[in-house]
Amino acid sequence: MVNTLEVSALLRPDAKISHLVTDASRHIAWAEGDATVCMTVLNDEGAFEPNTVIAHGHRVTGLLYHMGHLVVSDESLGCTFYDAQGEAVEVHSLEAGVLSMETWRHRVGVIDGLGHVHVLQRGHESVALSERLQLGECNAIAASDDTLYIACHDGSLVQANDSTVLWRRPIRGEHGEQITAMGVSHRGVLFLTREGHALVGGDEEAIEFEGWLNGELLVRTDMKARLRTSYTTSDVTCLGFDDGTVHFLQDDGSLTHGLSTGHPIRALIHHEGHVLAGSWFYINGLDADGRSWTVEHQGMPAHFGMLANGVVVFAGDDQNDYTAPEPVGRINLLAELHDVDPSELTMWFEAPNAPVAASAEELYGADAGEEVLHLLTSDEQVAYNQGGPVDETMGDLLADLESDDDAFAPEAPLLLEEEDLLGPALDGTLDAAMEPSDDLLTTLTSQHAVFEAPQANAGDDQELVTGPGGSVAVHLDGRATLDPHDQIRAWSWTDASGRELANTPLLQLKLPVGAFGFDLKVLDANGTWTTDRVSVVVKSGSTS
CATH class of the missing domain: 2.60.40.10 (Immunoglobulins)
Known part of the structure; x- marks a missing residue:
């Protein structure tokens, strides 16, 4: 048995979910496929209003709610601000598109496709911050009150406002380093993981975790895992690593273990003592009393959102283009934990009209002939009802099913020759095998989609x-x-x-x-x- 919480399907999208965001109140937005954005709102009865669908027209790279608007970033246009009715009210064009963005008080910080940092604000011109501060190519930003931390590909990291560099983190290592992840805690502690060469004797590379406050180093420690994601509230900061562990960041920069999942952490969220970690095809939870629980998903949970009344929504895909889109789930954190058999964890997302296997009584009861007829083709049903041969084997089977139980007694066993059983099944395969090789290949490939693995293309010399x-x-x-x-x-x-x-x-x-x-x-x-x-x-x- 395993502990779990109340979970249900919030919606079943028409395409794979690539992004999902909430405003921590009643609004939820998500991106389906490449360029479609949907919005809805939770009404007073706890149900969701009909979706507003936005045909954005460009491949979406991010979503966030900011000061009453939904901000949609994409890889070619830039950032578009939409109102609650799904109308575009302002566009900030960026030639290289947007890789990532983050709320920075009343502004939005973004990194474009060339690694340049820009600052956007409704009603104002965008600010090319990298150019203003003379920074190189950047790979990460983290907001902290009125300042922005910016990590560059050359390993440098600065703290700046919208006009001046206020602090620079000392470069560590003579052979180059890279800031691979960073964030700011609820106490203003800058945390980061960095990788570099020859920092530890005998090792080619090392991973270190650092914590900084007001320009002072609080902690530096070797790590065995890479930081994958983080989540900060007004009183808690959670960190998720690729070894499947979740840790809580303390005020002094130290880490305390929260839970282990066994697989890399893809998403985190924390609410009133509950911590939720998306890992593999599961959401692993820990409540305020230290009790663990599990929810299984049809996909790999990579997106969390918090709504009112303790409702968490989540989404993720199974990374398989040939399966149906996975549902967006809803967990009620206010519900009581309860035990279920692990096999029951999938019940909430299984198709409601999935076929149910017939019981032995249904197959072999008094009306078995009628029950079995629906398994035949229409031509076979007509032949059977007219008393003609369906085929010899099937006719014998149906006749035996309609006879009394003595027909199945040991003295009168039902014997079928191997050729009778396998012959019809093999006929189609043998016919295909006798085709010329080119026709056989066409037959096979016409029935099965060809999967093409990604192939790197660095462009022309x-x-x-x-x-x-x-x-x-x-x-x-x-x-x-x-x-x-x-x-x-x-x-x-x-x-x-x-x-x-x-x-x-x-x-x-x-x-x-x-x-x-x-x-x-x-x-x-x-x-x-x-x-x-x-x-x-x-x-x-x-x-x-």
Whole structure:
């Protein structure tokens, strides 16, 4: 037996859910497929109003509620502010699209497709913060009151307001490092994990966890796992790691263990003593009394949202393009824990009209002939009712089913020859096997969709000329990578030494005169990497 909570299907979408967000009150929005956004609201009776559907028109990269509006970011247009009726009221265009965004008080901080940070505010022009602060390519931001922490691909990290750099974290390691994840706690502690080379004797790489407050280092410790996600409320900060553990961040920067799931943590949420962790196909929970519970999902829970009255909504997909979209679930945190058999955890999302297996009594009862007839084709049913042969084997079976029980006694066993049983089943297979090989291949592939694994594409080789400063800006674009089934889970650009330069499809850098090679590596959902290389030759533009 296993502890669980009340769970039900909130909605069954028409396409896979890629993003989901709530405003912690009554509103919920989600993205279906690539470019469709839906919104709804919880009414006073606890039911949801009909959905408002937005045909956004561009591939959605993020959703957030901000000051009464739904902000939708995408990979080509930028950010669009929608009102409660789903009408677009303001658009902030960003040429490279948006990779990620985060609320920053009355503003929104975003990272565009080239790794540049911008600050958006309704009714105001966007601010190109990276350009203003002269920052390189950035990979993460975290808001803290009136300041913004910005991590760059070169390992640097700064704290800034909208005009000035206030603090710089000292670079650690001589061989390069990268900030892989970061956030700010409810007490204002900056926490981060970073990776670097040769930090520990005998090790090629090391993972460290750091906590900072007001520019002072609180803690630095070696880690065996990477930080995958975090969630902060007004009084709690939870961290989820790829070893399946959830920890609580203390005021002094130390970590205390919360729960273990056995699989990487994909999403976290905390509410009034409950912590919920999305891991594999389960939501693992821990209540305020330390009791654990489990909810199973049809997909891998990757999105959580909090609504009023202790309702948590969640979504995730099974990373299989050939299955139906997974439902959005709803958990009632105010309900009592109860025990169920583990096999019952799937009942809430199983199809309501799924066929039920017939019992032996139903198959072999007095009206068995009528009950079995629905299993025959229409032609077979007509032949049977007219007394003609359905086929010899099926006719014998139906006749025996309609006879009395003595027909099945040991003295009169029902014997079928192997040829009678297997012959009809093998006929179609043998016919297909006798076809010419080209026809056989066509027959097989016409019935089964072909799966194509992602294939990295680093773009065409480039030959460039330096400008007056002796260098040139180079743009590397991996968006031509083949990914017909949306299976890409990670990107990695590396130079000739193997040093990672970016983990996004786009990379911008400055190069001097010389010949350079860069590798684009793409990780798919099966854990397989594919690689493509692009060469860049930079020639001097000097005429002296």
